[in-house]
Amino acid sequence: MKNLFGESAHIPFLHRFRSMYIPNVKAMSNSVFRILLLLVSLAVQASGAAPGLAKPECNETCGNVTIPFPFGVGAGCFLDEWYEIDCQQSNTVPVLNKTGLRVLNISFPSIWGYTNGMISVRLPLIYSNASCGGDGLGEPVSFEGGPFVFSQTRNVFTSVGCDTLATVGTTESAVVGCRSKCAEISTNISWHYSTCSGRDECCQSTLPFNLQVFSVDFKEEGGHHGCKHAFLADRSWFLKSNETGLYDLRMGNTVPVVLEWGIADNTHYSRELMQQNYSTIYSLSYNEPFNCDSSFSGIEMPFMQCYCGSGYHGNPYLINGCEDINECEDPKNCNGTCLNKQGYYDCVDGRTTTKFILVGVGASLGALLLCLLLWRLYEYIKKRKEIKLKEKYFIQNGGLLLESELSSPKYNVEKSKLFNSKELEKATDNFNNDRILGQGGQGTVYKGMLTDGKIVAIKKSKVIDKGQVEQFINEVLILSQINHRNVVKLLGCCLETEVPLLVYEFISNGTLYEYLHDPSAEFPISWDTRLRIATEIAGALFYLHSAASIPIYHRDIKSTNILLDEKYRAKVADFGTSKSISLDQTHITTLVQGTFGYLDPEYFQSSQFTDKSDVYSFGVVLVELLTGQKPISLQREQVGRSLVTYFINSMEEIRLFDIVDAHVLKEGKKEEIASMAKLAKRCLNLNGRKRPTMKEAAMELEGIRKLQNLSGMQHNQEYREPTESHDAIFASSKSSIDMNIITFSGVQPLLTGET
Numbered sequence: 001m002k003n004l005f006g007e008s009a010h011i012p013f014l015h016r017f018r019s020m021y022i023p024n025v026k027a028m029s030n031s032v033f034r035i036l037l038l039l040v041s042l043a044v045q046a047s048g049a050a051p052g053l054a055k056p057e058c059n060e061t062c063g064n065v066t067i068p069f070p071f072g073v074g075a076g077c078f079l080d081e082w083y084e085i086d087c088q089q090s091n092t093v094p095v096l097n098k099t100g101l102r103v104l105n106i107s108f109p110s111i112w113g114y115t116n117g118m119i120s121v122r123l124p125l126i127y128s129n130a131s132c133g134g135d136g137l138g139e140p141v142s143f144e145g146g147p148f149v150f151s152q153t154r155n156v157f158t159s160v161g162c163d164t165l166a167t168v169g170t171t172e173s174a175v176v177g178c179r180s181k182c183a184e185i186s187t188n189i190s191w192h193y194s195t196c197s198g199r200d201e202c203c204q205s206t207l208p209f210n211l212q213v214f215s216v217d218f219k220e221e222g223g224h225h226g227c228k229h230a231f232l233a234d235r236s237w238f239l240k241s242n243e244t245g246l247y248d249l250r251m252g253n254t255v256p257v258v259l260e261w262g263i264a265d266n267t268h269y270s271r272e273l274m275q276q277n278y279s280t281i282y283s284l285s286y287n288e289p290f291n292c293d294s295s296f297s298g299i300e301m302p303f304m305q306c307y308c309g310s311g312y313h314g315n316p317y318l319i320n321g322c323e324d325i326n327e328c329e330d331p332k333n334c335n336g337t338c339l340n341k342q343g344y345y346d347c348v349d350g351r352t353t354t355k356f357i358l359v360g361v362g363a364s365l366g367a368l369l370l371c372l373l374l375w376r377l378y379e380y381i382k383k384r385k386e387i388k389l390k391e392k393y394f395i396q397n398g399g400l401l402l403e404s405e406l407s408s409p410k411y412n413v414e415k416s417k418l419f420n421s422k423e424l425e426k427a428t429d430n431f432n433n434d435r436i437l438g439q440g441g442q443g444t445v446y447k448g449m450l451t452d453g454k455i456v457a458i459k460k461s462k463v464i465d466k467g468q469v470e471q472f473i474n475e476v477l478i479l480s481q482i483n484h485r486n487v488v489k490l491l492g493c494c495l496e497t498e499v500p501l502l503v504y505e506f507i508s509n510g511t512l513y514e515y516l517h518d519p520s521a522e523f524p525i526s527w528d529t530r531l532r533i534a535t536e537i538a539g540a541l542f543y544l545h546s547a548a549s550i551p552i553y554h555r556d557i558k559s560t561n562i563l564l565d566e567k568y569r570a571k572v573a574d575f576g577t578s579k580s581i582s583l584d585q586t587h588i589t590t591l592v593q594g595t596f597g598y599l600d601p602e603y604f605q606s607s608q609f610t611d612k613s614d615v616y617s618f619g620v621v622l623v624e625l626l627t628g629q630k631p632i633s634l635q636r637e638q639v640g641r642s643l644v645t646y647f648i649n650s651m652e653e654i655r656l657f658d659i660v661d662a663h664v665l666k667e668g669k670k671e672e673i674a675s676m677a678k679l680a681k682r683c684l685n686l687n688g689r690k691r692p693t694m695k696e697a698a699m700e701l702e703g704i705r706k707l708q709n710l711s712g713m714q715h716n717q718e719y720r721e722p723t724e725s726h727d728a729i730f731a732s733s734k735s736s737i738d739m740n741i742i743t744f745s746g747v748q749p750l751l752t753g754e755t
Contacts, residue, residue, distance in 0.1 A: 063092035066314050070263060079269060079317075082146040096121065097144065104256055110314065112291075117261045118151065118303050125231045126216045128161065132227035140215035147261050147303050149452035150211045156235050156256035157205045158196060161228025164722065168207070178203035182224065207232070210302055232257050262303025263317065265294050270304050276319060277306075287343030289323075290316040312341035364403035371435040388498040392419075397500040398469040405477055409599040417492035417503075424448065424458055424494055424501055425661040431460065443499075447506065456491060459502040472500055478505075478552055486540035488563065488573040508566050508574070512621075513559035517630050524661075525709055527668035528708075529568060530625045534676065536570040537562060538698035541618060544572075545611045545694050553609055555645035557617035558598045558631075559624050597631025597643065602688045618697065623647045626677060628661035644684055644726025645717055649679050675704050 053068035054060040058077035060067060062085060072078030073094075074084045081586050084097040094103040119624035123141060124719055143149065159166035159178055167177030168598060180203040196202040216230045231256040263270050270292075273374040277292045292306040306316035315321035323362035327345040328338035337356065348356070393398075427448030428435050435446045443461035461472060479502075512533065517524050524670035527535075539556075544552040552559075556574060562569040596605075598620045600613035618633055629636075631643045650659045656677050657665060664673060685691050692700070 002588065015708075044576065052318075053315045053320065053321075055139070055318070058475070060660070061085070062087035062094035062103075063743045065094050065105060065293070067094060068106060068108070068317070069321075070317050070432055071106060079263065082148070094137050099141070099143070101141075102254070109262075109305045111307055111310060116151075116305055118154070119148070119259045119261050120234065120256055121259060123214070123228050123232055123257040127230035128164075128223050131364060132229060140213055142214075145213040146212070148259040149209075150207055150214060150232060151260045151301065151532070152207045152211070152235075154234055155207055155231055155232050156238070157230070158202070158206060159204075159216075159228070159230040160220065161230075162201050162224040162226050163220065163222035164201075164224075164228050165221060166203070166228070166230045167217045167700070169215050169217060170211075170213040175208050176205050178205040180219075182222070230640075234258050248367055248564065253333070260301060262301055266302050270714070272319065273304070273306060273317070281553065287311050288543065289343070294579045308345060311315050311345075323655075333633075348483050348683050353655045382724055390538040393497055394495045396469075397495040397497075398473040401469065401473050402476060402495070406475065412670050414471070419492050419494040419501070419503055421501075423496045424497075424503070426451075427456070427617035428458055448503075455506040457504045457506045459504065459586070461500045461502075476502065481546070481550065482552070484540055486536045486544070486572060487568050488571045488728070507563040507571050509558050509564040509568060512562040512570070512624075516559060516624055516628055524628075524663045527664050527672075530664065531668075531672070531676070531705055531708070533564075533570045534622055534625055534644075535698065535701040537618065538694055538701050539574045541614055542694040542698045545614065551611070553611060554617075555644070556594055556608060557614055557621060562699060579586075595631075598653070601686055604614050611693065612686060612691045615683050615691045615694060618686070619680045619691075620644060622676060622683065626661065626664060627659050628664070628682065647677075648681065648684065651677065672704055672708060676701070 052060065053066060054072060055069050055077050059073045060070075064071055067073055068084050069077070070079035071083045071085050073087045073235060079083045082096075082098050085103065086095045086097040087093070088095055094160060095101065096103060101121040101123065105118075106120075107118045109115060136673075143467060157168055157176065157178065161180055162182040163180070165177060165179045167174040169175060179198060181199050182199050183200045194203045202427055208630065209518055214232055218228050218230070237256050263273075273292050274294065277288075277290065288309045290306060290308050290730075291314045292304055293302050308314055308316050308322035311325055311327070313323040313325050314323045324340070324342050325338045327333045327341045331347065336347050337348045338349065339346040402465045425431065427450050427621065428446045428689065431446055435448065437447050437457060438443045439445070443459050446458045446460060448456050448458045457748040476490070476493055479488070481488075489505045491503045491505060541554065541557070544554060554572065557572075561572065563573050565571055594600075594617075598617040600609075600616040602616075603609050603613040620643065623629075627643065627647065629643055629646075633641060633643070636646060647659065650656055656674065660673060660677075679697060681690070683697065
């Protein structure tokens, strides 16, 4: 006995996968050599690149200011909120987000920790009262709880005012200050800050170590109530602004101030840095890549300071952020042969160059051979993994279940093809979205072209869980045993991908739903064509119910599951919810599945699906063909939102021809229309036992067609005028249609199983 793929049933499917991949060693070796040359070239180019100062994928600059970690712009780029930089004014002005101070420059501690990490910011002036141009005393600038202190060596406190005692204090007490006296000649005050000495209304004072809060208190002496202002400023700023007058500064709002920064010792990240620091100290390297000085080691700075070691550069606050400097890139460093080492370099004369070259060539050849061996091993492991993965997918997609079902004597399946994943990827251009014909609840359908030029529809199921595997295998088994010209043909399947794939014949002209209900349809379907389509659907369902080797209930008959081929022949599709039953069964009990408007009320109440449930759904399709209306429509009145109810009421009130489609009424004879309507009403009987079988429905529709043809022959003899068959008339009426346009659009594409 042979299974679905033409193999003996006793041979496991898994053996077939192992024989599909044999590596081509010769072609592989040539590819490996070219790839190794490319990698070496890229490594040489990358070695000279400067190391990053910010975290990966974070901006290193804001305007012309470099932003190194632990500072950062954007979420995930800074250590904590104190280091967050807000890049304002179209990403050109950096601001410390926590304090709102504009950043001018950020620097790391110098090597061996001679200077601490510095950040220059602009600090606002503090005025004695609002009338002087400021906002009164102003809010104190506080960095308490943060990693910043005002630099004692780089800043100076300056006060300007007549007979004024200005003190710098924390939030609790004054710590330092200075007293300025009135100028002797009040009309000629134009001295500069560089001459501040306590006279001429200007005084200066140094700061204490580790000051984190800056506030100013003005105390008037001698009854002078004039404007006074004070500020902290970078000492170097005074040297660059010697021409600034004592009161000219009031025209501005801020002055540059230097803060010293570090990171707290008691954080997880600082401990991680220290641990890395210890590992480099006790390693065998010539020079440590970086060092960190804790505040507990006696430094005056209350926060940990890190710096790259000699021969390294980069960011010491990033893990492995300090990288070796290649001194050999500068020809001034060595007149002989320069050999770069970690943290230093060696300069050797030309006599030893040959020796190094030979050693290098030998080592390179050995490394190349090793790489080739490793590459072969890698390729072998990769192929093995691919085979294992395909085996895993095969089992995951129900391959073993399919084997088991096919070995059962109840299935007599014709041979179908097992497609491999690469063939279907090529056919669909790697499942390009432009190839999508439609999407539904069960998966997505792509249009593809096989290597032999055959156009197919490839259904890519959604990722299925264990409970859905049985439903997928059910569709494969049902379609594989169906052989009818009005049922969509399964060409094969692929089970070696992450999601299962089914390959069907391509049905080019879309769904019956589109031609009946789409207002943009280019032409209406004639009465003759509607009658033929109804007959073909009935014949296909009769085949499924009675003529197939195992009776099959479709369970989702609707106009979106009726496809039209290039000759506008009906093709019944979508067997995702179908069930096959044994010959002695009359019904199956399942969870209710189906589409509202087509669902058998008797099945909905009892959960027992019979062949008469398919008959009910077929009756709804007949009413659609007669009326051209949708099964459920909010545009009809309340009592007629259901097309079935609307139709039955019209039949009972003898108003059938009021609801029939205008094209049907114009082209069809009333006797034919009435006959189909009566059949539809019988199919829609609420009592399933009183409904006709699909065999009876098919015979009745065939009889209507024969009477139609007989009537046509008599008409021809009477008038002696040649008339084309209904197929030819329909073909001529569609001559203006572009047959290359695929009309799969809607909500229900080919075999999606959407309900």
